[in-house]
Amino acid sequence: MSESYETPEHKIDEAKDKVIGAIAETMDLYGVTPAAANLYATMYFKDQMTLDEMREELGMSKPSMSTSVRRLQEIEMVKKTFTRGSRKHTYAAEKDFFRSFMAFYCQMWDREVKMNLDAIEEAQEDFIEAIKDPASTPDIVANAKKYYDQLEESKTYYHWLEDLVASIRSGEIFEFLPKDGRD
Structure with missing residues (x-):
């Protein structure tokens, strides 16, 4: 029997991945595409993200990312946020279900x-x-x-x-x- 040497950080990431997967899988109820669902689920555990950070995190194309963010804004699951001193748009997921x-x-x-x-x-x-x-x-x-x-x-x-x-x-x-x- 081998012991697990997972770090606490790895356990946290695995736990978050379980929830991200479940949220993304059920977002079809909201008429949300899989790309937008994965984006929302990922953003759920972040304070805020720029479009570049979203692209980097999810490996999505810029047009797909913009479309997904726009759809999530339309259904009020993501809001544009203001960050003082930054010219990049940032977005935050609605965390209150x-x-x-x-x-x-x-x-x-x-x-x-x-x-x-x-x-x-x-x-x-x-x-x-x-x-x-x-x-x-x-x-x-x-x-x-x-x-x-x-x-x-x-x-x-x-x-x-x-x-x-x-x-x-x-x-x-x-x-x-x-x-x-x-x-």
Whole structure:
């Protein structure tokens, strides 16, 4: 049986690599490319990094790096930081998973609500036109009313989703689902 002569630094690096791998692997939930996921996961253990440091650490091309950083900024998982005396842009990863979850999902849900409510409103106007059209048969009118009502009922979900987003942004959700819910 051989004893392990791993240094404490090596053990720390291995531990970080486990978490980096898991974070990077699950980032597809956020619609993040593997390159951007590896970047975020690597940045998670850094205070801040320049684009050059990112490229050096991950061996990525400059265009791939810029695209990845931009995408991570869009979903608020990376922020541009200011370093006094430096002309290079630096970036820091969002380390608060609650904040990154809230920012990402609220953005996606806002988009879902807007797109679908806009489509529903337009479709309902079309159904009303079909209902009022003198050329519509009773079957056409019945179908238009049925579809109109079906869409009207679906609005309940989208309004609930708007309320969910508002409760997340205000922090009210944590009254019902506390962050420290496990003992």
